[in-house]
Amino acid sequence: MIDKSITGRFLFITVSLILIFIGLGVRLAFLHIGDHQEVLRRMKRKYYRERKIIARRGSIYDRNGHQNVLALTLSAKHVKADPKVISDKGLVREVAETLSHELDLPIDRLMVGLNSQKRYFSVKRFVPDTELDGLYKAKLTGIYFDDAVIRYYPQHELMCHVLGFVNNNGVGSAGVEQQANRFLRGCAGVVGSRINARRKEIYWEGGRYIAPINGADVTLTLDQNVQFIVERALDKVMEKHTPLGAWAIVEKVNTGEILAMASRPGYDLNKFRKSTENSRLNRAIGVVYEPGSTFKVVAFSAALNEGIVSERTVIDCENGSWFYMGRILRDSHGHDKLTVADGLKKSSNILTAKVALMLGRKRYYRYLKLFGMGNRMGIDLPGEEGGILHDEKRWSGISLSRIAIGQGVAVTALQMISAYCVVANGGYLVRPYVVSKIVSSDGEELYRRVPDPIRRVISERTALRMRKLLLRVTEEGGTGTRARVEGYKVAGKTGTAQKAIRGGYSNKDFVSSFVGFLPAEKPEIAIIVVVDTPHNGHYGGTVAGPAFSEIAEQTVRYMNIPPVSEVGL
Amino acid sequence: MIRKRKNRRKKKLNSNFRPAPFAAVVVVITIIASVYSYLQYSCQQLGNEIKALERQKNILKTRYMNEECRWMEDKSPENIKKALNRYNIVMQWPSARQVVRLRTPVVRNQSIASLDSDTTRRRRLAGAVMND
Numbered sequence: 001m002i003d004k005s006i007t008g009r010f011l012f013i014t015v016s017l018i019l020i021f022i023g024l025g026v027r028l029a030f031l032h033i034g035d036h037q038e039v040l041r042r043m044k045r046k047y048y049r050e051r052k053i054i055a056r057r058g059s060i061y062d063r064n065g066h067q068n069v070l071a072l073t074l075s076a077k078h079v080k081a082d083p084k085v086i087s088d089k090g091l092v093r094e095v096a097e098t099l100s101h102e103l104d105l106p107i108d109r110l111m112v113g114l115n116s117q118k119r120y121f122s123v124k125r126f127v128p129d130t131e132l133d134g135l136y137k138a139k140l141t142g143i144y145f146d147d148a149v150i151r152y153y154p155q156h157e158l159m160c161h162v163l164g165f166v167n168n169n170g171v172g173s174a175g176v177e178q179q180a181n182r183f184l185r186g187c188a189g190v191v192g193s194r195i196n197a198r199r200k201e202i203y204w205e206g207g208r209y210i211a212p213i214n215g216a217d218v219t220l221t222l223d224q225n226v227q228f229i230v231e232r233a234l235d236k237v238m239e240k241h242t243p244l245g246a247w248a249i250v251e252k253v254n255t256g257e258i259l260a261m262a263s264r265p266g267y268d269l270n271k272f273r274k275s276t277e278n279s280r281l282n283r284a285i286g287v288v289y290e291p292g293s294t295f296k297v298v299a300f301s302a303a304l305n306e307g308i309v310s311e312r313t314v315i316d317c318e319n320g321s322w323f324y325m326g327r328i329l330r331d332s333h334g335h336d337k338l339t340v341a342d343g344l345k346k347s348s349n350i351l352t353a354k355v356a357l358m359l360g361r362k363r364y365y366r367y368l369k370l371f372g373m374g375n376r377m378g379i380d381l382p383g384e385e386g387g388i389l390h391d392e393k394r395w396s397g398i399s400l401s402r403i404a405i406g407q408g409v410a411v412t413a414l415q416m417i418s419a420y421c422v423v424a425n426g427g428y429l430v431r432p433y434v435v436s437k438i439v440s441s442d443g444e445e446l447y448r449r450v451p452d453p454i455r456r457v458i459s460e461r462t463a464l465r466m467r468k469l470l471l472r473v474t475e476e477g478g479t480g481t482r483a484r485v486e487g488y489k490v491a492g493k494t495g496t497a498q499k500a501i502r503g504g505y506s507n508k509d510f511v512s513s514f515v516g517f518l519p520a521e522k523p524e525i526a527i528i529v530v531v532d533t534p535h536n537g538h539y540g541g542t543v544a545g546p547a548f549s550e551i552a553e554q555t556v557r558y559m560n561i562p563p564v565s566e567v568g569l
Numbered sequence: 570m571i572r573k574r575k576n577r578r579k580k581k582l583n584s585n586f587r588p589a590p591f592a593a594v595v596v597v598i599t600i601i602a603s604v605y606s607y608l609q610y611s612c613q614q615l616g617n618e619i620k621a622l623e624r625q626k627n628i629l630k631t632r633y634m635n636e637e638c639r640w641m642e643d644k645s646p647e648n649i650k651k652a653l654n655r656y657n658i659v660m661q662w663p664s665a666r667q668v669v670r671l672r673t674p675v676v677r678n679q680s681i682a683s684l685d686s687d688t689t690r691r692r693r694l695a696g697a698v699m700n701d
Contacts, residue, residue: 068641069637069638069641072634072637072638072641073634074631074634074635074638075627075630075631075634128635129631129635130635152638154638154641154642154645155641155642155645155647156645156647158645158646158647201616201620203612203613203615203616224645224646225646228646228647486664486665487664487665487666487668488665553662554662557662557663557668562670563665
């Protein structure tokens with residue numbers, strides 16, 4: 001009996017073992033004979049882990065380089081939860097309260113999200129590391145963190161329209177962030193390694209490592225202090241005159257470097273999702289307006305350059321009301337006869353229209369094109385408008401007389417300041433720019449901008465004569481006395497343009513502006529201030545003039561630009 | 570019986586078994602295994618160390634970036650203005666009369682005409698495409 005039972009057991013075990021081995025053999029045979037490549041691939045995938053290394057997006061500096069960082073990349077976390085784990089342990093309320101407190105989130109949303117049997121719930125995305133200390137300490141069950149990066153702008157609202165912002169996918173979506181995205185974004189790296197059954201890395205098996213290439217750093221031509229001066233001046237204008245908008249540019253006349261470019265209303269770059277489309281608009285390059293009297297500089301420059309008139313040429317100003325081609329053209333103050341020099345000083349529309357008529361529509365149109373009207377200036381920022389200048393063939397009988405005084409033509413502030421830079425720098429139209437250089441993360445200079453004179457527009461002599469004429473505007477009796485700067489000579493022009501409405505021009509809505517440069521004897525910087533629909537006054541001299549003066553006064557001191565001489569031009 | 574014993578001894582002596590080479594092989598295998606284990610262990614240790622250092626580096630880098638950001642924020646013109654206001658410090662630019670210039674002004678104006686002729690630079694500039 002005993003023998004039999006032993007034999008039975010022996011047989012059972014033997015058969016079992018044989019069956020097991022046959023099974024394993026069959027499996028092995030199938031693995032080798034069948035589509036083993038797929039199995040191999042699956043196995044490799046299972047025991048191979050690849051991790052993306054996020055590249056740091058390049059920083060943006062102002063013209064002083066590393067001293068003033070305008071945009072940088074900070075590490076952040078996506079906070080996520082496993083609601084099943086939390087609800088199974090009955091910790092929903094406790095976790096929700098802590099999350100609500102630490103991340104400033106509504107508790108009801110968290111309660112709903114966490115009280116479920118799902119395995120994933122996104123609590124909050126892109127939380128800066130600095131805000132997570134409390135959450136790390138709390139060591140909450142079922143809460144996990146994913147690595148991420150965020151773009152941070154330490155100056156918040158300053159330079160918002162120039163810098164632009166980066167969207168959730170890390171792509172620059174406005175301003176320099178968009179324009180130089182190719183350089184700034186960098187290239188993500190990869191680290192791949194074999195892992196064992198416990199998901200631990202097997203170091204000696206080797207792996208794949210592709211280092212990330214961090215983004216290049218961009219240096220701007222803008223100066224954060226000049227920008228601050230400009231933005232503060234605009235804020236004052238917004239407060240005092242409650243306009244629809246106000247914008248200003250400060251440019252170096254010889255090189256085209258933009259020192260400041262501001263627009264109001266603005267927005268906080270770190271909260272760009274909460275901003276409106278209106279506040280995101282860079283009005284300095286993206287809004288066209290009828291410039292009014294500031295545009296007269298084109299007609300006068302052209303006429304002087306062509307020798308049609310001289311400063312002393314006397315023109316009849318019709319006592320402030322001139323009937324021409326069936327329409328009346330008026331001056332704000334009536335004058336009998338004025339010299340060309342006084343006509344510009346007093347901003348006579350009639351005199352300017354007559355000068356333009358003497359020049360002729362073909363020649364005037366040619367000068368308009370030479371000054372860059374109707375075309376984009378080609379600044380290295382997205383969203384630039386080219387203005388509106390109809391082809392000369394489409395002009396009506398009165399177009400010439402109206403365009404000369406800045407009606408029936410639309411420009412951007414950038415085009416206008418560029419036209420004044422022509423006068424200031426001796427006759428050259430220079431392309432404005434904001435990006436000075438781009439340096440890769442390993443220090444290699446990838447891009448360096450050099451001043452780009454587009455063409456000569458007027459002769460040096462004409463430019464000098466125009467400077468003398470524009471200087472008179474801020475002298476006693478001129479329209480721009482409030483734009484003066486103590487100790488410096490300012491050349492410029494006021495502009496008060498009625499806003500175009502359906503069927504004509506508004507009598508209560510204006511665009512007030514002042515464009516000028518200083519020191520008038522040897523110009524260094526040009527400044528334009530434009531105010532859209534101001535209240536409590538509407539003249540360019542009284543609304544934009546003081547803002548110009550404030551910006552100019554502080555900028556020349558800050559930039560240590562000396563007053564040139566006392567002897568004049 | 571005595572004869573038989575002798576024969577047995579002889580038989581043993583004549584077998585192919587060599588203790589010394591066998592021991593050598595065992596020793597070599599043991600050494601290789603030990604070296605392999607040691608290397609594996611060292612590698613594991615180094616890997617862990619590198620990982621820890623990388624983590625530390627990342628933490629420090631993050632902290633550095635955060636500090637830099639905080640510093641930039643603190644010294645922004647807006648915050649400096651706020652700080653001055655907090656301590657009732659009023660700062661004004663000196664008037665033109667208060668500025669004493671010891672040197673004649675340096676000629677700052679770069680001739681724009683010289684740039685106009687510099688076609689090489691302009692060509693290089695035209696070749697640089699900024700946007701995607």
